[in-house]
Amino acid sequence: MDAPVLPMPAPLCLVTNKDDVLSLNPVALAVLRSVTQPLVVVAIAGLYRTGKSFLMNQLAQKRTGFPLGPTVRAETKGIWMWCLPHPRQQGVTLVLLDTEGLGDPNKDDDDSDTWIFTLALLLSSTLVYNSIGTIDQQALEQLRLVTELTKHIRVREEDDNPASNFVRVFPSFVWTVRDFTLQLRAGEKTLSEDEYLEQVLQLQTGNGKKAKERNELRRCLRNFFPRRKLFTMERPAAAADLPRLEELREDELQPGFRKQVDAFCRYIWEKAPVKVLPGGHQVTGSALAGLAEKYVAAITSGAVPCVESAVTALARAENSAAVEAAVAEYQRGMEQGLVLPTASRSALVAVHRDCEQRAIALFLSRAFADHERQYHAELVRKLEAAKEEFCRRNEEASEQRCHAVLRELWRDVELRLQNGDYVAPGGAQLFKEDLNRVLEEYKRRPGKGVRAEAVLEAFLREREGLAQVLKATEVQLELAERQREAAAAEAEAAQQAAEARLEEQRRTMEEHQRQLEQQLKEEQRAWLEEQQRVLEHHKKVSAVMVL
Secondary structure, three states: OOOOOOOOOOOEEEEEEEOOEEEEOHHHHHHHHOOOOOEEEEEEEEEOOOOHHHHHHHHOOOOOOOOOOOOOOOOOOOEEEEEEEOOOOOOOEEEEEEEOOEOOOOOOOOHHHHHHHHHHHHHOOEEEEEEEOOOOHHHHHOOHHHHHHHHHOEOOOOOOOHHHHHHHHOOEEEEEEEOOOOOOEEOOEEOOHHHHHHHHOOOOOOOOHHHHHHHHHHHHHHHHOOOEEEEEOOOOOOHHHHHHHHHOOHHHOOHHHHHHHHHHHHHHHHHOOOOEOOOOOEOOHHHHHHHHHHHHHHHHOOOOOEHHHHHHHHHHHHHHHHHHHHHHHHHHHHHHHOOOOOOOHHHHHHHHHHHHHHHHHHHHHHOOOOOOOHHHHHHHHHHHHHHHHHHHHHHHHHHHHHHHHHHHHHHHHHHHHHHOOOOOOOHHHHHHHHHHHHHHHHHHOOOOOOOHHHHHHHHHHHOOOHHHHHOOHHHHHHHHHHHHHHHHHHHHHHHHHHHHHHHHHHHHHHHHHHHHHHHHHHHHHHHHHHHHHHHHHHHHHHHHHHO
16 A cells, blocks of 8 residues: 655645746655655645645645745746645545746746646646636636647647647646626526636637637637536735735625635545556656656756656656566565475465565556566566566575484494494494484474485485495495485475475466556546547537537
């Protein structure tokens, strides 16, 4: 089970914007990489000084956190990150991204607005756009950079029509309108907030240049963000109290505003989806950190961020890490589950099978876009090598134990040999009795492991010369018989081990195949869902264009 997110008492700057140059904060990246759970990533964008940070603090269920400033100067620079336990979903982390305000007159470079917005869009699973007043033409014009996204984002490396693929990778869109005073009506009909948004986004009549530009913006918003939601909010408090908004108690805020903010937070907590990559793979902290690195590197180099190339590069790094993590999990399980030497090879294999299954499951939970099964094949090789190393260690431990037992049991025989007891009259019979006693006791001793027969056979072979020393045919025959018995037992054990290896390979292949088939089904299901969603969206767009 993934570990819960570590306590993060305050936000950290993830993307710095200094002198209009974007860079990543290594400390924030390290915190992000420590989060192993799936992420719901909520980013907020909008004009500067419109109360974005206040809304994010509400989502964090904190009065303070993201800085709120009482002046007209923008407080947030770059992108700030706050990782928190999700208030509704077990085993999921909520990542809040508060972005630098758009349209700050103190900024020299308008491009930084575009790139900050682009990053917020690419990194999030839900993008909140915050504005003030109403959704009129001026408010829509402030989102003009949406029409420029085809210049700043590519979904695929070879993509002649990038806009057609945006729906596959763009987040859900939530528009919050602050200080909203209009009545939601169309004639005599009362409109819901979402109906009001759809009405605003309807294409306008006219063939002039301005009408085309206005419709292009509306068309982009409708096409790029098929999942969209609107929340309107009245002014939170009296004008005199706004500069100290984060100091106000709940009961000092306007009741209507509190109710509207609560509805917004509930929606985000309950409906904002987990961030996924194309193909449906859920994004964890390390994956989001990797995406941020790829996108910022592209921007700073003057290139256009490409989702496909970023995901491909990320997959290489994540899949390699998944292989290493799976092998480490296997090694850890084997070390904990085995006491060497094991009584039999099957005892080791039983532990191996359990550890291998857990390792494969861990790998499949983290790996993605392994279309050629390159990394899966690498994992199979490494697990097999690790198993063979444990088998080697098991045999080595068995041999050491067997040699120790035989040295102990043979000690009395060695003393009698030195004393000449076996060359005296009746010595041959005495040797046979002592030899039988040693062999019987050796068989009774527990914990000898898988090499017991092989070590005994080698031990007896080394003592073939005793017959000549003792000048006894009976001794020679006895040793030969015992050696034949040990060799036969060793041959049988070797045959059983060979058969066991074949069975292990068969079971291993079946287990790999089973888990791979399960993963393929999940990938196919996710792909079909994505295709269905895109198809339905294109049908809606086509229907609107016909109208």
